[in-house]
Amino acid sequence: MTASIIDGKAYAAGLRARVAQGVAGLKAGKGITPGLAVVLVGDDPASQVYVRSKTRLVAEAGMTGFDHRLPANTPQADLLALVARLNADPAVHGILVQLPLPAHIDSAHVIAAIDPAKDVDGLSATNAGRLVQAGSGPLDFPVACTPLGCLMLLKDSLGSLAGADAVVVGRSVLVGKPMAQLLVREDCTVTLAHSRTRDLPGLCRRADILVAATGRAQMVKGDWVKPGATVIDVGITRVDRPDGKQRLIGDVDFEAASAVARAITPVPGGIGPMTIACLLHNTLQAARRAAGLGPAAI
Numbered sequence: 001m002t003a004s005i006i007d008g009k010a011y012a013a014g015l016r017a018r019v020a021q022g023v024a025g026l027k028a029g030k031g032i033t034p035g036l037a038v039v040l041v042g043d044d045p046a047s048q049v050y051v052r053s054k055t056r057l058v059a060e061a062g063m064t065g066f067d068h069r070l071p072a073n074t075p076q077a078d079l080l081a082l083v084a085r086l087n088a089d090p091a092v093h094g095i096l097v098q099l100p101l102p103a104h105i106d107s108a109h110v111i112a113a114i115d116p117a118k119d120v121d122g123l124s125a126t127n128a129g130r131l132v133q134a135g136s137g138p139l140d141f142p143v144a145c146t147p148l149g150c151l152m153l154l155k156d157s158l159g160s161l162a163g164a165d166a167v168v169v170g171r172s173v174l175v176g177k178p179m180a181q182l183l184v185r186e187d188c189t190v191t192l193a194h195s196r197t198r199d200l201p202g203l204c205r206r207a208d209i210l211v212a213a214t215g216r217a218q219m220v221k222g223d224w225v226k227p228g229a230t231v232i233d234v235g236i237t238r239v240d241r242p243d244g245k246q247r248l249i250g251d252v253d254f255e256a257a258s259a260v261a262r263a264i265t266p267v268p269g270g271i272g273p274m275t276i277a278c279l280l281h282n283t284l285q286a287a288r289r290a291a292g293l294g295p296a297a298i
């Protein structure tokens with residue numbers, strides 16, 4: 001059996017086009033242009049590439065981007081002061097502080113300073129708590145972009161997820177935990193695995209839905225995958241190629257897993273583009289809420 005490849009790049013392009021329509025509607029109807037501020041502290045080259053492509057896609061969606069690049073040695077107080085200015089700026093509807101932050105900065109403190117209404121990463125305690133408490137109704141607050149993108153692709157690929165055994169490997173605040181919450185809400189039976197999990201291969205082998213989000217390149221082997229499972233690969237590891245360029249590798253051994261799985265996301269071209277499209281989606285919805293409007297149907 002050969003798995004079908006879940007084309008996150010194509011799905012993300014469609015989602016961005018729908019968001020762009022929503023942006024145009026908001027401009028025409030209310031004269032409001034959604035604004036997204038991206039804050040990057042330090043000069044990590046991978047993050048710079050990510051922020052650059054984000055900046056281009058923000059403009060393509062018809063939004064205004066506000067890029068703030070601060071040196072790696074920026075004092076925490078300066079970063080907090082910037083967040084406070086962005087919170088108060090009515091042209092800014094979404095704020096994303098790129099993680100990880102340099103070691104001298106307390107990330108939790110910075111995230112807690114972001115106005116929950118502008119927290120388009122869904123990372124604040126308020127929005128993370130809303131997700132934990134959410135019932136089956138619409139999610140009318142920002143949900144973490146990567147898990148939201150994973151969920152959209154899963155529903156597109158599988159339809160209903162109800163009753164499925166789901167295993168999420170990785171328990172970060174950014175990916176694993178909100179992913180598990182979203183899958184519980186879809187009536188999956190969820191196991192949240194991590195580095196202390198016993199018999200991870202055996203656990204993964206029971207999963208109808210397997211989400212890998214560890215950052216350990218090709219950790220998930222072909223024989224960890226249940227035949228017929230749907231595999232979502234969130235991990236991104238950059239490795240140097242002999243020609244000096246870099247290539248991206250996921251958390252899953254793609255070749256081996258795709259011989260067993262029903263469907264699988266590739267790296268690149270899977271979850272990465274969905275994350276950015278969901279960030280734009282969250283920014284549009286935040287701008288609509290700020291204007292007292294209901295969510296756009298996307």
Ligand SMILES: NC(=O)C1=CN([C@@H]2O[C@H](COP(=O)(O)OP(=O)(O)OC[C@H]3O[C@@H](n4cnc5c(N)ncnc54)[C@H](OP(=O)(O)O)[C@@H]3O)[C@@H](O)[C@H]2O)C=CC1
Pocket residue numbers: 146169170171172173174175176193194195196197200213214215216219234235236237271272273275
């Ligand atoms: N495609 C996209 O859009 C995005 C991709 N990413 C990528 O996803 C990956 C994960 O990101 P993030 O969640 O932020 O990472 P973190 O480093 O914050 O978390 C990694 C998690 O994986 C677990 N883990 C690490 N090694 C193992 C192991 N050997 N077995 C089982 N579990 C393990 C850790 O367990 P423990 O808690 O016990 O330490 C931890 O919970 C990275 O590669 C990142 O680059 C991230 C965000 C968006």
Ligand SMILES: Nc1nc(=O)c2c([nH]1)NC[C@@H]1CN(c3ccc(C(=O)N[C@@H](CCC(=O)O)C(=O)O)cc3)C=[N+]21
Pocket residue numbers: 049050096097098099100121145146236248267268269270271272273275276
């Ligand atoms: N506060 C915060 N929120 C995040 O959402 C966040 C973050 N910090 N820190 C870093 C991770 C990583 N991340 C990616 C998003 C898109 C791609 C992406 O577009 N990837 C493309 C390839 C891009 C390339 O070639 O470099 C793909 O997988 O096809 C990758 C990685 C968001 N993150």
